[in-house]
Amino acid sequence: MTKLAPPPSPNRYTPQIWGQMPLRIKVLYVTTLHRTGGWLAEAFAADSATEVLLEEAIGVTAALAQLREEVFDAVLISHEAEVLDGLEFVEGLRAGGHEEPMLIMGTDPSADLAAFAYEVGADAYCCVAETTTRSLLWTFARAIERFQLMRENRRLVQIERQRLAQEHQEAERLLTEQRALIVELERIRETGEHTAAITASAAEANDLEDGTYPPPEPSTIRPRTNAQPTKCDLPERLVGHYRELLRAYVVMGVGNLVDEMTALASLLADAGISAQRTMQLHVHVLEELIASLGNRSARHVMNRADLLVVEVMAHLADGYRRRYHKREHPAQQLQLPGFDAQVPSNSLNLRAA
Numbered sequence: 001m002t003k004l005a006p007p008p009s010p011n012r013y014t015p016q017i018w019g020q021m022p023l024r025i026k027v028l029y030v031t032t033l034h035r036t037g038g039w040l041a042e043a044f045a046a047d048s049a050t051e052v053l054l055e056e057a058i059g060v061t062a063a064l065a066q067l068r069e070e071v072f073d074a075v076l077i078s079h080e081a082e083v084l085d086g087l088e089f090v091e092g093l094r095a096g097g098h099e100e101p102m103l104i105m106g107t108d109p110s111a112d113l114a115a116f117a118y119e120v121g122a123d124a125y126c127c128v129a130e131t132t133t134r135s136l137l138w139t140f141a142r143a144i145e146r147f148q149l150m151r152e153n154r155r156l157v158q159i160e161r162q163r164l165a166q167e168h169q170e171a172e173r174l175l176t177e178q179r180a181l182i183v184e185l186e187r188i189r190e191t192g193e194h195t196a197a198i199t200a201s202a203a204e205a206n207d208l209e210d211g212t213y214p215p216p217e218p219s220t221i222r223p224r225t226n227a228q229p230t231k232c233d234l235p236e237r238l239v240g241h242y243r244e245l246l247r248a249y250v251v252m253g254v255g256n257l258v259d260e261m262t263a264l265a266s267l268l269a270d271a272g273i274s275a276q277r278t279m280q281l282h283v284h285v286l287e288e289l290i291a292s293l294g295n296r297s298a299r300h301v302m303n304r305a306d307l308l309v310v311e312v313m314a315h316l317a318d319g320y321r322r323r324y325h326k327r328e329h330p331a332q333q334l335q336l337p338g339f340d341a342q343v344p345s346n347s348l349n350l351r352a353a
Contacts, residue, residue, distance in 0.1 A: 030076070075093075105127075
């Protein structure tokens with residue numbers, strides 16, 4: 001009968017420094033008729049570190065049947081090259097989608113088979129002559145902990161992917177709403193131009209008695225699909241400048257680019273760029289930035305971009321307000337003192353004489 005090496009010390013106290021051993025471990029022991037699991041069950045029972053529920057499966061077929069019917073914390077495979085090749089069995093289980101922690105135990109030295117065991121997907125290889133009961137239990141505990149961490153990591157990765165997908169969908173929804181806002185501004189502008197043209201022609205003909213105007217013709221309004229990317233007809237240099245401003249604003253945040261935004265608003269106001277075309281510029285640059293994010297988060301970019309366009313619109317409105325005030329109240333040349341006094345009458349008589 002094969003026996004595990006005796007423990008190095010009779011002391012049962014194990015300091016829990018890096019991890020904790022499970023209170024109960026359910027293990028499937030895959031073996032052959034030449035090496036049954038009675039001796040292994042006795043070894044586990046003699047160690048009080050944890051409770052081990054050992055179920056034995058003779059042969060590969062019985063092991064596969066038990067794996068289909070029950071859930072095990074770990075699988076221990078007795079490696080016998082001539083009868084049961086543990087390496088091939090583990091490789092087949094991994095190829096079939098089994099993710100349970102798997103350990104291979106045999107009589108060959110660990111230096112000969114440990115690397116091959118890792119290559120086929122096993123968590124460890126234990127040599128019977130070199131392994132103690134406690135070290136085997138801790139090997140089970142480490143393998144189970146690794147399996148749980150991998151499963152938790154996959155779950156968190158999936159949640160993160162779902163969150164990023166939802167953020168990109170939310171960003172696309174906001175961009176769609178902003179495109180719809182641009183379309184609505186275009187419709188309002190064209191409706192106003194059409195109404196002004198009708199008013200001017202009606203005033204010349206003097207036939208507007210009730211003050212009502214016909215609605216704009218459908219041909220003058222060109223609706224655009226919201227899902228279609230926004231096109232910008234502004235100079236590429238201005239587009240590039242706004243692109244760099246948006247990237248810097250995403251990083252630096254509010255209050256750090258006041259001078260740059262004031263200069264941009266003055267430039268837009270001097271060029272006569274309307275709020276609609278400014279919004280069109282913003283959405284065009286934001287679409288490019290969102291598309292370049294890939295799998296990265298879009299929520300932070302959208303939040304900062306919304307703040308940027310609000311600030312730009314505020315500076316632009318203030319710039320147009322100042323220009324309107326200057327136009328309504330132009331600067332006047334003040335007269336010098338004494339030039340506005342009345343000319344004496346005797347001086348007028350002398351000039352007449």
